[in-house]
Amino acid sequence: xxxxxxxxxxxxxxxxxxxxxxVFLVLLLIYVAIMATKLSRFERELTELxxxxxxxxxxx
Amino acid sequence: MGDAPAIELAGLVRRYGERTALDDVSVALPAGATxxxxxxxxxxxxxxxxxxxTLLRPQGGTAHVLGEAxxxxxxxxxxxxxLLGHEPLLHRDLSARENLRFHARLHGVAFERIDxxxxxxxxxxxxxxxxxxxxxGMVQRVAACRTVLHEPDVLLLDEPTANLDPAAADALEPLxxxxxxxxxxxxxxxxxxxxxxxxxxLGLRGGRxxxxxxxxEAEVRELYR
Amino acid sequence: xxxTRLRAFSLATxxxxxxxxxxxxFYAPEDADQGFMQKxxxxxxxxxxxxxxxFVFGAVCAIQHLRTGESRWDLRSYVAIHMSLIxxxxxxxxxxxxxxxxxxxxxxxxxPTLVSFLxxxxxxxxYQPLRFxxxxxxxQARYASVFAITAGAFVPLNFLAVRLAxxxxxxxxxxxxxxxxxxxxxxxxxxCLLGMxxxxxxxxxxxxxxxxxxxxxxxxRRRLAGDEVPAPRRSAAPTLESA
Amino acid sequence: xxxxxxxVLRRDLRIETRTPQVVPGMALFAVSAFVVFHFxxxxxxxxxNLAAGVLWVTLLLAAVLGIARQFVADREEGGFEGFLLAPVxxxxxxxxxxxxxxxxxxxxxxxxxxxxxVMLLGPSPVEFWRLLLALLLADLGIxxxxxxxxxxxVQSRARDLLVPLLALPLLIPLLIxxxxxxxxVFGGPAAAARWPWVLALYDxxxxxxxxxxxxxxxxx
Numbered sequence: 133x134x135x136x137x138x139x140x141x142x143x144x145x146x147x148x149x150x151x152x153x154x155v156f157l158v159l160l161l162i163y164v165a166i167m168a169t170k171l172s173r174f175e176r177e178l179t180e181l182x183x184x185x186x187x188x189x190x191x192x
Numbered sequence: 193m194g195d196a197p198a199i200e201l202a203g204l205v206r207r208y209g210e211r212t213a214l215d216d217v218s219v220a221l222p223a224g225a226t227x228x229x230x231x232x233x234x235x236x237x238x239x240x241x242x243x244x245x246t247l248l249r250p251q252g253g254t255a256h257v258l259g260e261a262x263x264x265x266x267x268x269x270x271x272x273x274x275l276l277g278h279e280p281l282l283h284r285d286l287s288a289r290e291n292l293r294f295h296a297r298l299h300g301v302a303f304e305r306i307d308x309x310x311x312x313x314x315x316x317x318x319x320x321x322x323x324x325x326x327x328x329g330m331v332q333r334v335a336a337c338r339t340v341l342h343e344p345d346v347l348l349l350d351e352p353t354a355n356l357d358p359a360a361a362d363a364l365e366p367l368x369x370x371x372x373x374x375x376x377x378x379x380x381x382x383x384x385x386x387x388x389x390x391x392x393x394l395g396l397r398g399g400r401x402x403x404x405x406x407x408x409e410a411e412v413r414e415l416y417r
Numbered sequence: 418x419x420x421t422r423l424r425a426f427s428l429a430t431x432x433x434x435x436x437x438x439x440x441x442x443f444y445a446p447e448d449a450d451q452g453f454m455q456k457x458x459x460x461x462x463x464x465x466x467x468x469x470x471x472f473v474f475g476a477v478c479a480i481q482h483l484r485t486g487e488s489r490w491d492l493r494s495y496v497a498i499h500m501s502l503i504x505x506x507x508x509x510x511x512x513x514x515x516x517x518x519x520x521x522x523x524x525x526x527x528x529p530t531l532v533s534f535l536x537x538x539x540x541x542x543x544y545q546p547l548r549f550x551x552x553x554x555x556x557q558a559r560y561a562s563v564f565a566i567t568a569g570a571f572v573p574l575n576f577l578a579v580r581l582a583x584x585x586x587x588x589x590x591x592x593x594x595x596x597x598x599x600x601x602x603x604x605x606x607x608x609c610l611l612g613m614x615x616x617x618x619x620x621x622x623x624x625x626x627x628x629x630x631x632x633x634x635x636x637x638r639r640r641l642a643g644d645e646v647p648a649p650r651r652s653a654a655p656t657l658e659s660a
Numbered sequence: 661x662x663x664x665x666x667x668v669l670r671r672d673l674r675i676e677t678r679t680p681q682v683v684p685g686m687a688l689f690a691v692s693a694f695v696v697f698h699f700x701x702x703x704x705x706x707x708x709n710l711a712a713g714v715l716w717v718t719l720l721l722a723a724v725l726g727i728a729r730q731f732v733a734d735r736e737e738g739g740f741e742g743f744l745l746a747p748v749x750x751x752x753x754x755x756x757x758x759x760x761x762x763x764x765x766x767x768x769x770x771x772x773x774x775x776x777x778v779m780l781l782g783p784s785p786v787e788f789w790r791l792l793l794a795l796l797l798a799d800l801g802i803x804x805x806x807x808x809x810x811x812x813x814v815q816s817r818a819r820d821l822l823v824p825l826l827a828l829p830l831l832i833p834l835l836i837x838x839x840x841x842x843x844x845v846f847g848g849p850a851a852a853a854r855w856p857w858v859l860a861l862y863d864x865x866x867x868x869x870x871x872x873x874x875x876x877x878x879x880x
Contacts, residue, residue: 546822
């Protein structure tokens with residue numbers, strides 16, 4: 133039965149440990165991905181604003 | 193009280209999130225006088241009254257009501273002002289008398305005054321009916337009773353006679369009209385009638401004071417253009 | 418400015434967290450009862466402690482916000498709770514994996530710390546819906562702060578009640594961090610805890626810097642668009658006053 | 661302070677007696693829930709921990725209904741503003757609202773507890789005072805937390821959704837204490853002596869928290 137899983141030897145349990153650390157890694161990577169989208173949005177917006185500023189200067 | 197103005201605003205600013213509802217509004221009103229505020233819908237009239245009523249904090253500039261600075265001394269001002277707005281601030285399931293008793297308890301006013309006021313506005317016989325069974329004009333009369341229940345020094349009236357027929361509007365006059373002898377701030381959409389009762393005029397558009405002090409009817413009409 | 422010292426924070430996090438995990442893997446001995454899988458402790462418990470401290474930090478910022486009325490404190494509180502929620506998700510998943518490894522079930526109700534954590538997590542999960550359902554910015558910020566303070570007070574009470582309610586049937590490795598762990602385990606554990614705290618701080622700074630940047634860009638856009646930009650305004654879902 | 665508490669409390673009770681909504685709604689819900697439990701559990705009667713659980717879950721959910729209605733009249737009919745315009749301490753609103761919620765809960769329990777004893781409970785109750793103590797302490801806690809949650813949620817668009825989402829997790833410690841304390845009444849395991857104190861601590865903490873933060877929910 134599964135209750136006895138605690139007695140199982142190392143190789144079986146190692147999977148769970150690795151899985152737990154993987155979860156942590158995945159969460160971090162998701163965060164990196166979210167930050168990446170934000171960063172690219174900032175870049176796009178700043179480029180756009182820069183062009184806008186250039187136009188204003190030539191107009192003035 | 194001396195010569196200190198009853199209401200004094202200097203550079204008043206109030207925002208709702210992104211939108212600026214009042215922008216750099218200044219005005220002074222002597223005690224016992226009437227200030228009429230004109231302006232199209234959304235110009236900031238109601239916001240102005242809510243700031244004066246201590247319901248909204250000013251976010252810039254200074255506001256003094258009855259010599260007390262808002263919002264710091266707001267608690268000293270409460271109880272000396274009466275607000276009559278679009279909402280009657282009455283519970284629909286309770287009768288006029290029960291509603292007024294609630295406010296009388298809050299303000300520490302004796303119940304005898306309730307009967308006197310209801311008599312004065314001719315609602316004594318209907319005082320025990322739930323508010324929801326009264327007509328719009330009657331509700332507004334009860335709301336006027338609520339406004340003056342605690343003998344406020346300053347009245348803040350947000351289009352008190354809007355949607356009322358002339359007879360109903362006249363019934364409010366002795367309580368909250370010019371003859372009540374109180375300092376009054378009234379908002380209005382009606383240039384002729386508004387100017388007739390105004391000692392001081394304030395014209396708002398987009399939160400800014402376009403007219404201040406005195407104005408002609410033509411100038412007021414220009415606000416709505 | 419929240420970007421300052423961000424690099425130092427990132428490096429410190431990198432060093433301590435990898436160092437901590439390395440200690441946990443190679444230096445700390447295996448647990449006598451639980452064997453290798455006890456190694457989850459070095460991940461799960463620091464995560465949980467840091468997440469809870471983050472919630473408390475959010476409550477402290479919320480108190481500051483109500484006292485001063487400055488929107489930057491609201492932003493700090495928001496970001497703290499936001500990060501703690503992410504960490505909390507990690508806690509629940511790793512805790513569940515540990516329960517599976519050690520007792521054979523994905524979820525056990527007689528592990529009071531984990532159960533308490535679930536309740537706290539459920540409560541805080543309402544934080545964002547609450548914010549989004551209040552339109553007026555000032556009011557939203559104020560109500561969110563009231564929530565953060567209430568929930569902050571709830572955290573210890575909840576742990577107390579849940580712990581008292583449980584019978585101690587299972588061997589508990591980490592409830593007695595001071596007494597139960599042998600010295601080498603302790604070293605590894607505290608290294609991991611420090612690393613995790615640094616990670617939280619770093620991510621918090623990242624998020625603050627990002628929110629600040631987005632507020633600055635918005636302000637710049639307004640300036641360039643030529644509208645008369647009124648003096649400081651409060652802007653989108655909680656961001657800074659774009660000064 | 662007493663003057664304002666008195667005014668608000670009287671008004672709330674008057675509204676409820678004039679057009680009864682909250683208390684009958686909660687009571688009806690509780691009785692319906694007992695019927696639902698009967699069929700869902702497929703049992704003629706319950707006892708012990710199960711009985712305590714059924715009773716407290718029902719009371720808690722009924723309380724959530726009451727919490728959601730608590731400030732609706734104030735918001736829709738200008739009760740907030742009417743109160744804020746008066747020269748009174750704003751804490752009075754918290755006290756009055758908590759008191760009225762407390763009274764509504766007592767009224768609910770006067771109906772729901774006998775209904776539970778008759779409809780679902782198997783063994784006859786022993787040491788009934790334990791249940792009364794649990795009800796008293798829990799009602800106090802629900803009154804504070806409920807007033808806070810009600811005021812928090814009433815300004816939001818998703819009020820009906822937020823109230824249970826906020827209130828249920830917050831009330832879990834209280835539920836634990838109440839169930840532990842009242843289980844012996846229905847033939848459950850004996851309760852440790854500490855549970856009344858845990859409940860009292862809960863009441864104290866949330867009473868203080870509500871007192872500290874309530875003002876900020878009223879400003880505009």
